[in-house]
Structures are given as C-alpha cells and as structure tokens.
Amino acid sequence: MRAIVLEKFGGIDSLVYTEIPKPEPLEGHVVIEIKAFGVNHAEMHMRRGEWAEAAKVSGIECVGIVKSCPGGEFPVGAKVAALMGGLGRTINGSYAQFTRAPVSNVALIESDLSWAQLAAIPETYATAWTCLFRNLEIEQGQTVVIRGATSSFGQAAVNLAVNAGAKVIATTRSRERFAKLEALGASRVELEAPDLSKRIAQAKEIDAVLDLVGNSTILDSLAMLRRGGRACLAGWLGGLAPIADFNPLLQMSSGVHLTFFGSFVFGTPGFPLSDVPLQAIAADVAAGRFDATPSRVFSFDEIHEAHRVMEANAANGKMVVVH
Ligand SMILES: NC(=O)c1ccc[n+]([C@@H]2O[C@H](COP(=O)([O-])OP(=O)(O)OC[C@H]3O[C@@H](n4cnc5c(N)ncnc54)[C@H](OP(=O)(O)O)[C@@H]3O)[C@@H](O)[C@H]2O)c1
Secondary structure (H helix, E strand, O other): OEEEEEOOOOOHHHEEEEEOOOOOOOOOEEEEEEEEEEOOHHHHHHHHOOOOOOOOEOOOEEEEEEEEOOOOOOOOOOEEEEEOOOEOOOEOOOOEOEEEEEHHHEEEOOOOOOHHHHHOOHHHHHHHHHHHHHHOOOOOOOEEEEEOOOOHHHHHHHHHHHHOOOEEEEEEOOHHHHHHHHHOOOOEEEEOOOOHHHHOOOOOOEEEEEEOOOOOOHHHHHHOEEEEEEEEEOOOOOOOOOOOOOOHHHHOOOOOEEEEOOHHHOOOOOOOHHHOOHHHHHHHHHOOOOOOOOOEEEEHHHHHHHHHHHHOOOOOOOEEEEO
C-alpha cells in the first residue's frame, strides 16, 4: 500500500511517499481502509521530533471502512472513525491507504456526510466535547471563554458550546477573524493576549475557560474565573515551554479549578471512546445544527502542502486529506 513515512525528524520534506506492506488482521484490532483523515498539530510536533513518541507512519486519526476485525467487535464494511490508541505515535498511523487500530479506539460513525466532512470530526470533536462536557462540565446558560477559538479545535468547541446553550466569549489575536467567530455563534469576541483577565468585562464571573493558547495564558485564565469556576488546559498554540516558576501561593486564585486533557488517553481505562457521542455529533452536523465543514481538503499527494499551511497558521479551521 502507499504510505507517507517519517524518514527523519525535521521539516516538511521528512514526510516521504513510499510502499509498505498492508497491515494484517490481528485479534483486538481493526484494519481500516482509510477514506480520509484529519491533519493535526500533533503530527507536526512528531515530525519535528518534539514529542516523546513518533511512529514511522504518522497520523493520529482517520475515517474509513472496516476491512477486518477478527474479534467481531465491528462488522466488516462498516463506516468507522479511529483516533489515538497509539496511532502515529507507537503504531503506524493514518497517513496511508490502510491502518490497524486497537478496537478500543474505533467508533462506528454511520452517516451520509461526505468522507471529507466526516474526517473533520473524530479527533477534534472528541477532544472538544470531552474538555467541555467532562473536564469543564459546562451547562446551558453558563459563560465559557474559549481561547484560541479560530483553531480547528477552538471552532469545534465554539460549535459544541453554542449548541449546548452556553454563552461563548471567543478569542483570536486578529480583529479580521472576529466576524468568523461571531458567525459561529460567539456572543462576543476578545483580542487574545496574556492579560485578558484584566480586560474582560465579566472578570471573576466566568464559569469556564477552555484554554488552547496554553501554558503562557493558563494562569491568566484561572484569574478570570468565579469561585468554583474551571479552566481546562488542552492546547499549546502559544508554545510548548513550561509555565516558568509556577508558584500557586503567589499566582493562583483561590477556589478555582485547573484541569488538563490530552486525547492520548482515549481508549484507556476511565476514558472509553464510547463516552464521546461521535455518532450524535455527526447527526448534528448532518442536520445543520452547526457547520463542521473542513476549511481545506487535500488529496493524498498533497501532504507537504497541508503541513506547510499548518506551519503558516493559515488553516482557518480543520484540514483533511481524502484518498
Ligand atoms: N489536548 C488535546 O488532546 C489536543 C487535541 C487536539 C489538538 N490539541 C492542541 O490544540 C491546539 C489547536 O490545534 P488545532 O489543530 O486546532 O490548531 P490550528 O487549527 O492549526 O490553529 C491555528 C490557530 O492558532 C492560533 N495561534 C497560532 N499561534 C498562536 C499564538 N502564538 N497565540 C495564540 N494563538 C495562536 C491562530 O489564531 P489567531 O491568529 O486567530 O489568533 C490560528 O488561527 C494545538 O496546540 C494542538 O496541539 C490538543
């Protein structure tokens, strides 16, 4: 089969097209004929050697058709999504014609949406849904700040939070992108900067913050919460550097909650993928309750261009590759 392998850590040219053997059926696993896959920052970090693990074939998620499933957990021919479970990290991932995912990280996603549209959902929506409804436990009527909201993850979170009846304050560094976030249903847009807690009108009244800018802003996010409010750290758009000299005694507000989510736990005990209503999310998209259309659709031959756009921060939403 054709696959894109990571020849060495480095720039975009480290991703090389080649032929490798098709994955064989294996107990506890699902061989999937990949129809489309989302492109993720994780794959850029793995390509550069910035993360602990990187498999030969990158790609942490895909949608496609079950080719084999010896344990019978999924019927051959079914439409499925697969994400994490070591894909692209410790086992060969989705930058290929076929992949073999652990059953714990596969979900049925029966839908009439196109493959490109379906590919925009698994990793981004599963993660956004878990952050919002598990870590942050947001409820209708609450005020939620989403920092880094123009990212594909951020846009998914805005869609889900608005659809759940929350009041969303979204952030971007660029005024030209305010209208896009308002069109998604954000009730207000703020310019993203590390001092947002000092400018935001509802300081100390915010119920929840989903912080995708990351380590450089999370303490500021905690500073805008009401007592009992929660901030979830789940993205690193502002860089991977740790929080310098973090001293809760001097830097943390009293009575607030800091929580973290990394999607690599999907499929491990306590974090079953079945917890995430992927099927219902696909149905919401199909019914037009929100728009999850990918911002860019590439062919399998265009992985270098997809990574270039990601590095240039020009994605403007979820990018997917279709076979
Ligand atoms: N926790 C998890 O399990 C998980 C899962 C998936 C992704 N992630 C992380 O979530 C983040 C978003 O991923 P994505 O694929 O959705 O990203 P993306 O779509 O490529 O995000 C691009 C956006 O990032 C914003 N941005 C870039 N540099 C920034 C900076 N220095 N400060 C603030 N904003 C900046 C830009 O927004 P503006 O120009 O409009 O400000 C740009 O529109 C990444 O850090 C990714 O690693 C985490």
